[in-house]
Amino acid sequence: MFHKSFTARVGERLAIWGAMLGFVLLLYAMTEIIRSRQMAELAAERQRATAAAMAHVAANGAGFANDAERIATGKRLIADIETINRRQASLSSNYRQNRLLLLLLSAFVIVQIFILEYRWLIKPIVRMAEVLRGGAQSSRTLQAYALRRDEIGIFAQALTSHYALMRKQQSAAEAEQAALSERLRQQEELRRESLAFQARIGEIVRRLEGHSSRMSEASQHLFSIASDAESRAGVSVQSTERVSGHVDAVVSSIRDIAAALTAVAEDAERTASVATAARSSVQAAEDDAKAMSEGARTIEQVVALIEDVAEQTNLLALNATIEAARAGEAGRGFSVVAHEVKQLATRTSQATEDVRGRLQGIIAASGRIVDRVAALAQAIEHVADVVSAIARSMRMQDANSQAITSNTTKTAMSVHEVAATVKDVAGMIGRAKQAADTVTKVSTDLHQQAADLRAAVERFMETTERIAV
Amino acid sequence: MTPAASAHEAMDAPPSAVRRLTVGAYRTPAKVFHWIAVGLVVFMVSSGVIAKQLGEGAAADFLFSLHKLSGVVTLAFILIWIGYRLICSLLGLRRRSISRAALHWTLYGAFVLVPLLGWAGISDFGARELFGSFSLPPIWPQGAGYDALLLQWHAYFAFGLLALVALHIGVALQDYMADENSVGSED
Numbered sequence: 249m250f251h252k253s254f255t256a257r258v259g260e261r262l263a264i265w266g267a268m269l270g271f272v273l274l275l276y277a278m279t280e281i282i283r284s285r286q287m288a289e290l291a292a293e294r295q296r297a298t299a300a301a302m303a304h305v306a307a308n309g310a311g312f313a314n315d316a317e318r319i320a321t322g323k324r325l326i327a328d329i330e331t332i333n334r335r336q337a338s339l340s341s342n343y344r345q346n347r348l349l350l351l352l353l354s355a356f357v358i359v360q361i362f363i364l365e366y367r368w369l370i371k372p373i374v375r376m377a378e379v380l381r382g383g384a385q386s387s388r389t390l391q392a393y394a395l396r397r398d399e400i401g402i403f404a405q406a407l408t409s410h411y412a413l414m415r416k417q418q419s420a421a422e423a424e425q426a427a428l429s430e431r432l433r434q435q436e437e438l439r440r441e442s443l444a445f446q447a448r449i450g451e452i453v454r455r456l457e458g459h460s461s462r463m464s465e466a467s468q469h470l471f472s473i474a475s476d477a478e479s480r481a482g483v484s485v486q487s488t489e490r491v492s493g494h495v496d497a498v499v500s501s502i503r504d505i506a507a508a509l510t511a512v513a514e515d516a517e518r519t520a521s522v523a524t525a526a527r528s529s530v531q532a533a534e535d536d537a538k539a540m541s542e543g544a545r546t547i548e549q550v551v552a553l554i555e556d557v558a559e560q561t562n563l564l565a566l567n568a569t570i571e572a573a574r575a576g577e578a579g580r581g582f583s584v585v586a587h588e589v590k591q592l593a594t595r596t597s598q599a600t601e602d603v604r605g606r607l608q609g610i611i612a613a614s615g616r617i618v619d620r621v622a623a624l625a626q627a628i629e630h631v632a633d634v635v636s637a638i639a640r641s642m643r644m645q646d647a648n649s650q651a652i653t654s655n656t657t658k659t660a661m662s663v664h665e666v667a668a669t670v671k672d673v674a675g676m677i678g679r680a681k682q683a684a685d686t687v688t689k690v691s692t693d694l695h696q697q698a699a700d701l702r703a704a705v706e707r708f709m710e711t712t713e714r715i716a717v
Numbered sequence: 718m719t720p721a722a723s724a725h726e727a728m729d730a731p732p733s734a735v736r737r738l739t740v741g742a743y744r745t746p747a748k749v750f751h752w753i754a755v756g757l758v759v760f761m762v763s764s765g766v767i768a769k770q771l772g773e774g775a776a777a778d779f780l781f782s783l784h785k786l787s788g789v790v791t792l793a794f795i796l797i798w799i800g801y802r803l804i805c806s807l808l809g810l811r812r813r814s815i816s817r818a819a820l821h822w823t824l825y826g827a828f829v830l831v832p833l834l835g836w837a838g839i840s841d842f843g844a845r846e847l848f849g850s851f852s853l854p855p856i857w858p859q860g861a862g863y864d865a866l867l868l869q870w871h872a873y874f875a876f877g878l879l880a881l882v883a884l885h886i887g888v889a890l891q892d893y894m895a896d897e898n899s900v901g902s903e904d
Contacts, residue, residue, distance in 0.1 A: 249748060249751050249752070249889070250893065254893055255893060255894065256890045256891075256893035256894040261890055264886060264890065268883060268886065271759065275762070275763060275766045275767070278766075278767055278770070279766060279767070279770040282767065282770045282771060283770065286771075286772075335772075335773070338772060339770075339772050342769050342770055342772050343770060345769070345869070345872060346766055346769055346770050349872060349873070349876040350766070352876065353876050353879050353880060353883075356880050356883060357880075357883050360883055360884065360887055364887050364890070364891075368890075368891075368894065395895060396894050396895060397893070397894060397895070398894050401894070
C-alpha cells in the first residue's frame, strides 16, 4: 500500500508507530480536555445551583408568596443539583469507558511495538553480535537477515560480505600455504631427483665413454668391411654385366629358333592344305572312276541289247531263209538278203562280243582305278593327319619357344636389374665406407665430449651437493 | 487459531517462507479500498470517542449523526469490498498465506460486526435520526432494553478492531521489511 521505496526501516517504522500511538494519545488527550471542560462546566453549574440553594435556604421563606412556592423552588433547586450529579455520573462513565479502552489499546500497541521491535531490531542485533563474537554458526541466520530491506538487512548484508571476504581471504591464505607446502615438497623432490639424475648422468657418461671406444673400434672394423665389400661389389658388377650379355645372346638365339619354328609350322599348315586339296581331287577321281565303271556297265547292257537284237535278227534271217527256200525261186533274192542279214547279225554278234570283252577290261581297269584311288585317298588322309600333327607340334613348340623367349627376356631384365642393384649396392657400400669413416671421427670426438661431460657433471654434482648440504 | 497467533506465526516464518507464501501484487482498486477504509476507521473512531466523551449537546448530536452516517457507509463499503475480494479469490487473482487470510477475514468480520452492533444499539435506544428528517431503518426492536449492552459491545469490538488493525500494520511492516519480491503482496 506504500510506495515501493518504503522498506520499513527503523525511521519509517518509528513514524508509523508514532502515528498510531499519537492517534490514540490524541484521542485520549481530547477526551481529557473535554472531560476537564465538562467537569469545569458541571462544577460551575453545581456551584450556581448550590449558591441558589443556599440563597434559598438563607432567605428562609423571604421573597416567596407562600410556603408552597418556597417548597417548589427548593425542590427545583434540588432537582437541578441531582440533574447535574446524573450528568456528571453519565459523563464520568463515558470517560471511564473511553479511558479504559484507549489505555488498553495504547498498552496493546505498546506491547506489540515492543515485541515486534524486539524481534526486528534487538534480537537480530544480539544474534549478529553473537555471530561477530564467533559464538554462533549463523551463516543461515545472517543470510536470512540479509534478505531484509531495513537497516538490519543492510547490516547483515555487510556482515555477510565481510564474512565472505574473510572466508575468501582465508581460503586464499590456506591455498597459498598449501601451494607453498607443495612447492617445498616439489623442491625437495626436485633436489632428490636432481641428485639421482646427476648420479644417473654420471653412470651414462661412464657407459658412453665405453660405448664410444667400442663404437670407434666397430667403425674402423666397419670401414675395413666396407672396403672389402666395395671391391667385391666391383667384381660382382662386372660378373653381372657379363651374365647380362650372355642372357641377351640366349634371348636372341631363342628368338631365331622361335622364328624358324613359326616358319615350319606355317609350312606344315600349307602342306596340310595341299593334302586337303589332293584329297578332294582324289575324291573327284574316285567319283569319275565310279562313273566310268557305271558307264561301262550301261554299255554292257546296250551290248546285251544289241546281242539280243542280233540274235533276233539272226533268227529272223533264218526264218527268212526258210521262207525263201519254201518260196523257191521267188524267194531266192529274198534268200540272199536273208543271208546278208544273217551275216550282219553274225558280225554284230562278234562285234558285240568284242565290245563286251573290251568292256570287261574297262570295268576291271576302272575297278582297279577305284581301289587305287581309295588307297591314294587313304594315303593322303594319313599324310594330312601326319601334317596336322606336325603343325600342332610346331605350334606347341612355337608357344613353348615364345614362353621361353618371354621368360628369357624377363630373366634378362632381372639380370639387368640385378646388375643395377649391384651397382647401387656398390655405391651404398661406398657411402657406408664414408659413413664409417665419419663415425670413426665422430666417435673420437664423442669420446672427448664424454670426457668433458664427465668433468662438467662432476663439477655440477660437487656444486649441488654443496648447496644441498 | 487467534489472529495474534497467526500474525506471530507469519512473523516467525523465515523470509523465504514469507516470499513463498505471498505472491501477487496490489491492484489499484485494492489500494483505493484500503485507504478509504483507513480514513473511515480514523474518522469513525475519532467521532465515536469524542461524541461519546461529549455525551450531550449539539456538537455531540452532530458528531453522533456523522458517526452513524459513516458507520452505514462503512458497512456498505465493507460489503462491497468483501464481494470484490470474493470475486478476486474465485478468479484466482489473489493468493496469500492462510495466516494472513485469517487476519484479513477477521478484520472484515469486525468491520461488519461493529457497525451492526452500533446500528442495533441505536435502534433499541431509538436514536436512528441522522441529519434533517432522515432516519436509519430499525434493525432491532426499539425499547427492547439491550441498548446499553449493545452499545457497550459496539465500543469493545471497535477497539478490538483497532487492535486487529495494529496487528495488520505489524504484519504489513514485516512484509515490507522482507525482500522486494514480497512487497505489496498483502494488504
